[in-house]
Amino acid sequence: MTDYFNEMYETGKVRAPYARLENWTKCMPAELRQMKQAEAEALFRRIGITFAVYGEGGDPDRLIPFDMFPRVFAQAEWRKLEKGIKQRARALNAFLLDVYGRAEIVKAGKVPAALVYQNEAYERAVAGFTPPRGIYSHIVGIDIVRTGPDEFFVLEDNCRTPSGVSYMLENREIMMRMFPQLFRENRIEPVDGYADALRRTLASVAPAKCDREPTLAILTPGHFNSAYYEHSFLADLMGVELVEGQDLFVEGGFVWMRTTEGPKKLDVIYRRLDDAFLDPLCFRPDSMLGVPGLMDVYRSGGVTICSAPGAGVADDKAIYTYVPEMVRFYLGEEPILQNVQTWQCAKPDDLKYVLEHLAEIVVKEVHGSGGYGMLVGPKSTKEQIETFRAKIEANPDNYIAQPTLALSTTPTFVEEGIAPRHVDLRPYCLVGEKIELVPGGLTRVALKDGSLVVNSSQGGGVKDTWVLAE
Amino acid sequence: MILSVNHVTTYRYDAPMRFAVQSLRLFPSRFDGQRAVRWDVSVEGGLRGGSFRDGAGDKVEGWSLRGPVEEVRVLVSGEIETTDTAGVLRGHREVVNPLAYLRETDATWIDDALRDLAETASAGTTDNLDRAHRLSHAVSEAIAYVPGVTHARTTAAEALEQGEGVCQDHTHALIACARAVGMPARYVSGYLHATTDGTPHEAAHAWAEIWVGNIGWIGFDAANVCCADSNYIRLGSGLDAHEAAPIRGIAQGEGREEMEVSVALGQVQQ
Known part of the structure; x- marks a missing residue:
């Protein structure tokens, strides 16, 4: 132990x-x-x-x-x-x-x-x-x-x-x-x-184009998002608007927020939305969460x-x-601060080591998060280890491994x-x-x-x- | 050669739309093969937004229209002087690493058939330029030019299986093949004055650029089995047709959209 x-x-x-x-x-x-x-x-x-x-x-x-x-x-x-x-x-x-x-x-x-x-x-x-x-x-x-x-x-x-x-x-x-x-x-x-x-x-x-006290807002995907509470909490604490994509539009090289007093120019957006959903004209065309044209405004400095x-x-x-x-x-x-030693399964030598030591180490998906798609070797059954072994072998590039800390x-x-x-x-x-x-x-x-x-x-x-x- | 361009894209809605936004990539690239004498882009009734040149060297400009919008007309008119650079994109300023063009997209997904085609075509050559030519040739043989059998969302794999398609399909297939053998490749949209044998051709055109290590980006038109020469006007590029689209737009509202395009290209007599 x-x-x-x-x-x-x-x-x-x-x-x-x-x-x-x-x-x-x-x-x-x-x-x-x-x-x-x-x-x-x-x-x-x-x-x-x-x-x-x-x-x-x-x-x-x-x-x-x-x-x-x-x-x-x-x-x-x-x-x-x-x-x-x-x-x-x-x-x-x-x-x-x-x-x-x-x-x-x-x-x-x-x-x-x-x-x-x-x-x-x-x-x-x-x-x-x-x-x-x-x-x-x-x-x-x-x-x-x-x-x-x-x-x-x-x-x-x-x-x-x-x-x-x-x-x-x-x-x-x-x-x-x-x-x-x-x-x-x-x-x-x-x-x-x-x-x-x-x-x-x-x-x-x-x-640089902003010549006054900047207007800030938090852009949220909406109340279905698991972190929605945090988005509204932070907006409240900072005293800034919490907005969804539909509350914003672009015009004349700037982003505008629809308010009861008419459109208000927005200078800084703290977005809690992934890149892919920010702007259907630049990223995923099917995204309804973002603001069409946002990336053109961003890249032209608006x-x-x-x-x-x-x-x-x-x-x-x-x-x-x-x-x-x-x-x-x-x-x-x-x-x-030090890194944890990491084996990259994309590298043949590392992969070999990982496959030989699955019972002792932790394996993670390269793009995974939230503790999903990972194997904690010492806490796993033989079956779980074997299932994971097959996954790694099928797509080694997708995995990294670290010692159990x-x-x-x-x-x-x-x-x-x-x-x-x-x-x-x-x-x-x-x-x-x-x-x-x-x-x-x-x-x-x-x-x-x-x-x-x-x-x-x-x-x-x-x-x-x-x-x-x- | 000096080419004149008149390009009008019209979007009509059967019910007025609340708002429309567009991102235009309708400006000639700057490189040794072309120089704009005059170039105007506008959207009727629209407001010009931010404009910039992106990391791939393309000029992009945003436009918006306040509702009610019943029709959007995007007007392009200009004259451009072109020079034959044998397809080589010389003197083009861009900062994106070619490796970023190895990424697959839905439209350029490499299936077994595309991989086979690419590997068979490039077997026995170690020279990248030679390999690129062979791939372009193989794709033009495998997919016959037949308009109307494919649509905007047809993938490279589907076009190959069908054996028929238009320039978009040839280009997607060539890009997929190039990436399959580890060569970065991208989709280029632009205009074509005429095919090299003098027969007229649909003037809005697309072709592929393949990265050939010690030379750079080279334009290959599999649809016409040639490299991009002085008959080609280059506008912009992307991983596939969707990314390289000269017009990306969205209109908010309930109306259904209809699009009409007219492109007239001519050679200006000197």
């Missing part, structure tokens, strides 16, 4: 960041805990934060389970993470600017040309176009796992429209309401500056789209392997009391005129005993994430 790093207890002693939490749990009898848990659930229901799960059927308004036991980082731990996250966000953006421009990293032989240009996420339509400030990914969600006191690894990057930040904000809100004394006893860095920071970031990338169309080429699982190289190439620095655990409330459960972390880095990161992020927890899959679609929950002030 692997030894997992427990973020609260190290060799039987409580680690410093969790010091004040031990007493908190001791003073909480089971009945009180159950009452509080029910109260938390009622609060989540009331604010309407739910998470529909793709492909699982059942209740589309299912609540994502919330665990009241906070996950805590010391200031020093966070400072290192913060540096590493910002560094990575800079490198990913530099990469995007480069591959849609002069492609120096490809010419230098650091990243294979085929991986970039034959990638489905590479958008020919935006090659040669430079978005304002040269930024493509304005909100970078970086999934991080911890395996030891000082060992953090990046599991994947999300450069398109990472979701979940509403949970970071709501989890905090609810914890503060239910346990105000905890926030008096611990000096916890606030996360509620996120909405302002997001607004600043978006406003800072308004097109509006900014965040994240920039084409940003997905940087967060592909096959490109991921090269991110440390990007850090060295563009920034001339050594990467602060010994994800850290944090104490979590479970039926029997408190038990360690595996966690990961998704911080949201904002990239505009400045690079900003609120101290915290979304901690996802695998609620099933022994499970290493933290995705909410696979039975994962969420926790409030604390960064302690000094």
Whole structure:
């Protein structure tokens, strides 16, 4: 059995960041805990934060389970993470600017040309176009796992429209309401500056043609989307309009929003819609969700789209392997956060290794997300492994593999009391005129005993994430 | 040679539409083989939107029309001086890596028959230019020019199976074959003055460009078994006919659309 790093207890002693939490749990009898848990659930229901799960059927308004036991980082731990996250966000953006421009990293032989240009996420339509400030990914969600006191690894990057930040904000809100004394006893860095920071970031990338305070809006696919709650929540917090494609039109080289006072010019669109659906005149012709002509306005500098169309080429699982190289190439620095070792099944030697070690490793689809289409070798039956083997053999290019990581655990409330459960972390880095990161992020927890899959679609929950002030 | 172009596309709706938007790729490419003397594009009653040159070197311009819209007329008129570059797209500024043109689309899906055709045609040659010529020849042999048997959504595989089609089908089939043997290829839309033997031809035309390593992009017209010369006017390119379409538009409303195209090409006497 692997030894997992427990973020609260190290060799039987409580680690410093969790010091004040031990007493908190001791003073909480089971009945009180159950009452509080029910109260938390009622609060989540009331604010309407739910998470529909793709492909699982059942209740589309299912609540994502919330665990009241906070996950805590010391200031020093966070400072290192913060540096590493910002560094990575800079490198990913530099990469995007480069591959849609002069492609120096490809010419230098650091990243294979085929991986970039034959990638489905590479958008020919935006090659040669430079978005304002040269930024493509304005909100970078970086999934991080911890395996030891000082060992953090990046599991994947999300450069398109990472979701979940509403949970970071709501989890905090609810914890503060239910346990105000905890926030008096611990000096916890606030996360509620996120909405302002997001607004600043978006406003800072308004097109050059915009000569006044920029008008921003969030473009949502609509209320059928599983993250619709988050779209409306963020629009509310920022005080900007939440719009659907049908609320917008293009004319005279600009994008206009239909309002009761007549059309209003829009300068920056934070879209929560995939590239393919943005504009039927440029991408999928059958898309009813986007705005016809939007890409012509964008490419002639009339509006900014965040994240920039084409940003997905940087967060592909096959490109991921090269991110440390990007850090060295563009920034001339050594990467602060490490990648997880990755085997690319497209490479014959790697494929051979993967097929020989299926029972020990994790295999993922290159374009998969949400924990679907993956194999966790040590947690799978022989049959599951064999089924997966056939899939990999049929289309090796579609898969990558990684060692099964010994994800850290944090104490979590479970039926029997408190038990360690595996966690990961998704911080949201904002990239505009400045690079900003609120101290915290979304901690996802695998609620099933022994499970290493933290995705909410696979039975994962969420926790409030604390960064302690000094 | 100086060619004159008069191209009118009319969309009519049987009920007034609320709004119409178009993205036009109706501007001559800039390269050594052609130079616009005069070129005007307009949409009757429309508002000109943003305009730019994209990474593939094509000029694109957006237009919109406020409703009620009963008819949309897109007018192109110009004169252009062409030079024979033996099909080579020399002096064309673009930043898209050729590898991006290996991607398959629905229309250019490579089935076994297309793959067979490509592999048989290119067997025994290691020279890319030779291979491209052979592919173009093979496609023209395999698909006879017969108008009216295929439609806008016919795929390369379907056209090959049918053995008949028009320039769009030849081009899709040639692109699929080229990609099948690892050569980047793309769809080019434009105009053709006349076929090389002097017989008149439908003036709106399409052909393929194949990437030949040490030379660059070369235009191959499988429908006419030749390379694009001074009779060809190049407008824009894409992965397939849909992407390279000179006009992409959408009209919002309940009306049904009818389209009419008239293209007149002539040689200007000097």
